[in-house]
Amino acid sequence: MGLLRVLSQTTTKHRLNAVSVLGKFRIAQSFHRSESTARPLEGSYSSSDVDDEHDDFQALDFPGGKVSFVSQLKFIPEASGSRVPCYRVLDDHGCAISGSRFHQLEKEIAVKMYRDMVTLEIMDTIFYEVQRQGRISFYLTSTGEEAVAIGSAAALSPDDVIFPQYREPGVLLWRGFSLQEFTNQLFGNKEDYGKGRQMPIHYGSRELNYVTISSPLATQLPQAVGAAYSLKMDNKNACTVAYMGDGSSSEGDFHAALNFAAVMEAPVLFICRNNGWAISTHVSEQFRSDGVVVKGQAYGIQSIRVDGNDALAVYSAIKEAREMVVGEQKPVLVEVMTYRVSHHSTSDDSTKYRHVDEIEHWNKTRSPIPRFRKWIEGNGWWSDQDESDLRSTMRKQLMQTLQEAGKMEKPDLATLFTDVYHHVPSNLKEQETSLKETIKNHPKDYPK
Amino acid sequence: MGTNIFMRRASSSYNIQSVSSVFASCCNFSRTLSTSVSAEVKVGGTLVSQEENGGTKSMNLFTAINQALYIALDTDPRSYIFGEDVGFGGVFRCTTGLADRFGKNRVFNTPLCEQGIVGFGIGLAAMGNLAIAEIQFADYIYPAFDQIVNEAAKFRYRSGNQFNCGGLTIRAPYGAVGHGGHYHSQSPEAFFCHVPGIKVVIPRSPKEAKGLLLSSIRDPNPVVFFEPKWLYRLAVEEVPVDDFMLPLSEAEVIREGSDITLVGWGAQLSIMEQACADAEKDGISCELIDLKTLIPWDKETVEASVRKTGRLLISHEAPVTGGFGAEISASIVERCFMRLEAPVARVCGLDTPFPLVFEPFYMPTKNKILDAIKSTVNY
Numbered sequence: 001m002g003l004l005r006v007l008s009q010t011t012t013k014h015r016l017n018a019v020s021v022l023g024k025f026r027i028a029q030s031f032h033r034s035e036s037t038a039r040p041l042e043g044s045y046s047s048s049d050v051d052d053e054h055d056d057f058q059a060l061d062f063p064g065g066k067v068s069f070v071s072q073l074k075f076i077p078e079a080s081g082s083r084v085p086c087y088r089v090l091d092d093h094g095c096a097i098s099g100s101r102f103h104q105l106e107k108e109i110a111v112k113m114y115r116d117m118v119t120l121e122i123m124d125t126i127f128y129e130v131q132r133q134g135r136i137s138f139y140l141t142s143t144g145e146e147a148v149a150i151g152s153a154a155a156l157s158p159d160d161v162i163f164p165q166y167r168e169p170g171v172l173l174w175r176g177f178s179l180q181e182f183t184n185q186l187f188g189n190k191e192d193y194g195k196g197r198q199m200p201i202h203y204g205s206r207e208l209n210y211v212t213i214s215s216p217l218a219t220q221l222p223q224a225v226g227a228a229y230s231l232k233m234d235n236k237n238a239c240t241v242a243y244m245g246d247g248s249s250s251e252g253d254f255h256a257a258l259n260f261a262a263v264m265e266a267p268v269l270f271i272c273r274n275n276g277w278a279i280s281t282h283v284s285e286q287f288r289s290d291g292v293v294v295k296g297q298a299y300g301i302q303s304i305r306v307d308g309n310d311a312l313a314v315y316s317a318i319k320e321a322r323e324m325v326v327g328e329q330k331p332v333l334v335e336v337m338t339y340r341v342s343h344h345s346t347s348d349d350s351t352k353y354r355h356v357d358e359i360e361h362w363n364k365t366r367s368p369i370p371r372f373r374k375w376i377e378g379n380g381w382w383s384d385q386d387e388s389d390l391r392s393t394m395r396k397q398l399m400q401t402l403q404e405a406g407k408m409e410k411p412d413l414a415t416l417f418t419d420v421y422h423h424v425p426s427n428l429k430e431q432e433t434s435l436k437e438t439i440k441n442h443p444k445d446y447p448k
Numbered sequence: 449m450g451t452n453i454f455m456r457r458a459s460s461s462y463n464i465q466s467v468s469s470v471f472a473s474c475c476n477f478s479r480t481l482s483t484s485v486s487a488e489v490k491v492g493g494t495l496v497s498q499e500e501n502g503g504t505k506s507m508n509l510f511t512a513i514n515q516a517l518y519i520a521l522d523t524d525p526r527s528y529i530f531g532e533d534v535g536f537g538g539v540f541r542c543t544t545g546l547a548d549r550f551g552k553n554r555v556f557n558t559p560l561c562e563q564g565i566v567g568f569g570i571g572l573a574a575m576g577n578l579a580i581a582e583i584q585f586a587d588y589i590y591p592a593f594d595q596i597v598n599e600a601a602k603f604r605y606r607s608g609n610q611f612n613c614g615g616l617t618i619r620a621p622y623g624a625v626g627h628g629g630h631y632h633s634q635s636p637e638a639f640f641c642h643v644p645g646i647k648v649v650i651p652r653s654p655k656e657a658k659g660l661l662l663s664s665i666r667d668p669n670p671v672v673f674f675e676p677k678w679l680y681r682l683a684v685e686e687v688p689v690d691d692f693m694l695p696l697s698e699a700e701v702i703r704e705g706s707d708i709t710l711v712g713w714g715a716q717l718s719i720m721e722q723a724c725a726d727a728e729k730d731g732i733s734c735e736l737i738d739l740k741t742l743i744p745w746d747k748e749t750v751e752a753s754v755r756k757t758g759r760l761l762i763s764h765e766a767p768v769t770g771g772f773g774a775e776i777s778a779s780i781v782e783r784c785f786m787r788l789e790a791p792v793a794r795v796c797g798l799d800t801p802f803p804l805v806f807e808p809f810y811m812p813t814k815n816k817i818l819d820a821i822k823s824t825v826n827y
C-alpha cells in the first residue's frame with residue numbers, strides 16, 4: 001500500500017495529527033474531540049452518513065460546487081445493493097400489470113405498432129433466406145428486438161433526427177420507408193439512395209431524418225450530440241435520437257458523447273439496446289457495471305431502464321424521455337433490456353458461443369410480438385383474421401418487391417467517382433478516363 | 449521461388465454470390481473449412497490437415513496464423529492474446545482452441561474498444577510481456593490510431609529507452625474480399641508507414657504468415673501485422689510444423705526476371721504473379737518482389753533488382769494517392785534515376801472510398817497490371 005498520509009483538516013478543533021504509517025494504515029488517535037468520531041474502516045457511504053457528518057465538517061467550495069467532508073475513510077461501492085429495476089407495463093402474457101403507469105395508446109397507433117413489428121419479422125425471415133440463397137451478400141435481423149425500434153419510433157416525432165447503429169430498421173419502417181426502398185438498398189441497385197456503395201442493411205433516408213448507417217461502431221453517438229446542439233440553437237421542437245448496442249457502449253465515442261451531451265445540455269436521447277451479446281462477447285465481458293443505465297448518472301444524465309420486449313413500456317418510456325429531452329433541453333439515457341435472438345448476422349453461428357436453450361427461452365417465452373398482440377387483442381383491436389390477412393399480404397408484397405429489385409440495374413459507373421467530394425476533382429476525372437479505357441480493352445473483366 | 453502457392457482469387461462477380469460475408473463473419477469460414485479440408489484433426493487446439501509431408505503440413509492461412517499464435521503462447525509463458533471475440537476463436541477463426549489450451553487468463557475477449565485494446569497492449573508489453581492484440585478488421589483500427597502513433601511508436605524514444613513496448617504486436621485482417629464495401633475492405637498500411645517507431649508487416653501466404661508473425665511477436669519493436677483476409681481460407685501451402693521465423697525487413701524475389709521489377713505485398717502478389725505469367729507469354733520477363741515488411745523496408749533488394757531491369761512497377765489495393773507505392777517510387781527514383789528506362793508505374797486502388805458494387809472496377813486487376821507492364825517496357 002505504501003505511504004498513506006491523512007491530511008489535517010483546516011479547522012483546529014477537528015485537527016487530526018497527521019500520521020504516516022508504512023505498509024498499513026490506521027486512524028489517527030489524537031483527535032482533540034472525542035474518540036468516538038473515528039469509526040471502523042468498513043461499510044460504505046450512504047446519503048444519511050454524509051448528512052450525519054455534514055454539520056461537523058466544513059464544506060469546501062471545490063470547483064463545480066460545494067463538497068462536504070466526512071471523517072470516515074470509505075469508498076463508494078462498485079454497485080448499489082440491487083440492480084436497477086426495469087420498467088415494464090405488460091407481463092409476459094400481454095396483460096397490463098395493475099397499477100402500472102403508461103402513456104395511453106390510441107388504437108390507430110397501437111395497431112400500426114403491431115403491424116410494423118410483424119412486417120419487420122416477415123422482412124427479416126425473407127431477407128435472411130434471400131441472403132442464404134446468395135442473392136444478397138449479407139443480412140442482419142432484428143429478431144427479438146422488434147419492440148425496441150418500433151416502440152421507440154412510435155413515441156418520437158418525425159422531426160427527430162435518428163442516428164442509428166444497424167439493428168434499428170424498424171424505425172425506418174415506422175416512418176414509412178417502403179419495402180421496395182429496403183430491398184433496393186439490399187441489392188445495391190440504381191434506386192438505392194446509397195448508390196450501391198455500402199453493404200446490405202446500411203440504410204439511410206434524408207427524407208425520413210434517418211442518417212445513413214456506418215459500420216464503425218459508436219461513431220454516430222458524438223455526432224448525434226452535435227446535431228442536437230444545432231436543433232437547440234435553432235430552437236427546434238425536436239431532438240436527436242442515438243441508438244447503440246451494449247457492445248458499442250464500450251467505445252470511447254460512447255463516453256465522449258454522454259459527457260458532451262451533459263456538458264453542452266444537448267437535446268439528445270440515447271437509446272442503448274442491451275441485448276446481452278456483442279457478437280460472441282457476453283455482457284459480463286463487456287462491462288462490470290449494472291449495465292449501461294447507471295452510466296447516465298456518472299455523466300450527469302437522467303436515465304431509465306426499460307423492458308425492451310414490452311412494446312408498451314418502450315413506447316411510454318421513450319415518450320416521456322423525449323418530452324424531457326425536448327422540454328428541458330437536456331440529454332436522457334434509456335437502456336432497453338432485450339435479447340438478440342438471431343445470430344449476430346448471416347456471417348455468424350451463435351450456437352458456437354451460447355446455449356440454444358437461452359435463445360429458445362427468449363424466443364418462445366419472451367418474444368415481444370405475441371406479447372403485444374395479446375394486449376391489442378384484449379382491447380378488441382386485433383383478430384385472427386387481421387393477423388392472417390396481414391401476414392399473407394406482407395409476404396406477397398415482399399416477394400413482388402424482391403422481383404423488382406432483382407431486375408433493376410446497377411448504379412451508373414459515374415457514381416463510383418461522384419460524392420467523394422462536392423465536385424469531382426481532377427485526379428478522379430483522370431482515373432475515370434483511364435478506367436473507361438481499361439474497360440474498353442478488357443470488357444470481360446467487368447460485369448455489364 | 450516462383451512456385452505459385454496461391455489459389456487464384458475467384459474473380460469477384462457482380463451479382464454478389466458469395467455466401468461468406470466478412471461482416472463480422474465466423475460461421476461461414478468454419479463451415480467452409482470443414483468441407484474444404486478433407487481430413488481435419490485437432491492437434492493441441494490447432495486445426496491442421498493430416499497430409500503430412502516431412503516437417504511440413506498443408507494448411508490455409510488462418511490455420512497457419514493459429515499455429516503461430518499457439519507456438520507464441522507455448523514458448524513464452526509471458527505472452528497474451530486478446531481482442532474482440534478472440535475467446536471463442538475470433539470471427540476469422542484465427543484464435544480457435546487457444547483459450548481452451550492456454551486458459552482465459554492468457555487468451556481473452558476484451559470490451560469492444562480498439563483504443564482500449566491497443567493501450568492495454570502497450571501497458572502489458574511495457575511490463576515485459578508479449579502482447580498480441582487483435583483488431584477485428586483493419587477498418588476498425590482507427591480508434592486506436594492515437595495509441596499506435598503517439599504512444600506505441602514513441603514509447604521507447606521519448607523515455608530515452610528507459611521504457612519500451614516492443615512486445616506489442618497488433619494483428620488485423622485487411623484488404624478486399626469481394627463484398628466488404630467501405631468498412632470491411634480497407635488497406636490502411638500507408639498510414640502506419642508514416643510513423644517512425646513501429647514496424648508494418650504483411651504476409652502473402654500461409655508459410656509466410658506463420659514465419660513472419662512469429663518474428664513480429666518476438667521482435668523487440670511494436671509491429672502492426674496486417675493479414676490478407678481474402679486468403680485466410682483460399683491460400684493453401686505447405687507450412688513447416690515447427691517453430692520457425694522469417695526475417696523482418698528482408699524482401700524476397702519470388703520470381704526472377706530481366707525486363708521489369710514488380711513490387712507488392714500481401715494478397716496483391718497473387719494478382720501480380722498472374723500478370724507476370726501473362727507478360728511472359730508476350731516475351732516480357734518480370735521480376736516480382738514481395739516486400740513483406742513495409743517499414744523499415746528493404747530498399748537494397750528493390751534497388752538491386754531495378755538496377756538489373758531498369759523498370760519498376762508497384763501495385764497495392766490502397767488508393768494510389770499517398771499510398772506506400774509513392775514512397776517506394778520516390779526512393780528508387782533517388783537511387784536509380786540514371787538507370788531507369790521508363791517512369792515508375794503504379795497500379796493501385798482508386799482515390800475513392802472502397803466501393804461495394806464497383807469493387808471489380810476499383811481493384812488493381814491483373815489486366816491493369818499487365819497493361820502497365822507493357823506500356824512501361826515499351827516506353
Ligand SMILES: Cc1ncc(C[n+]2csc(CCOP(=O)(O)OP(=O)(O)O)c2C)c(N)n1
Nearest residue numbers: 167215216217245246247248277278279588
Ligand atoms: C469500431 C468497430 N469495431 C468492431 C466492429 C465489428 N463489430 C460489428 S458489430 C459488433 C458487435 C456489436 O455489438 P452491440 O453493440 O452489442 O450490438 P448488437 O450487434 O448486439 O446489436 C462488432 C464487434 C465494428 N463494426 N466497429
Ligand SMILES: [Mg+2]
Nearest residue numbers: 245246277278
Ligand atoms: Mg449487443
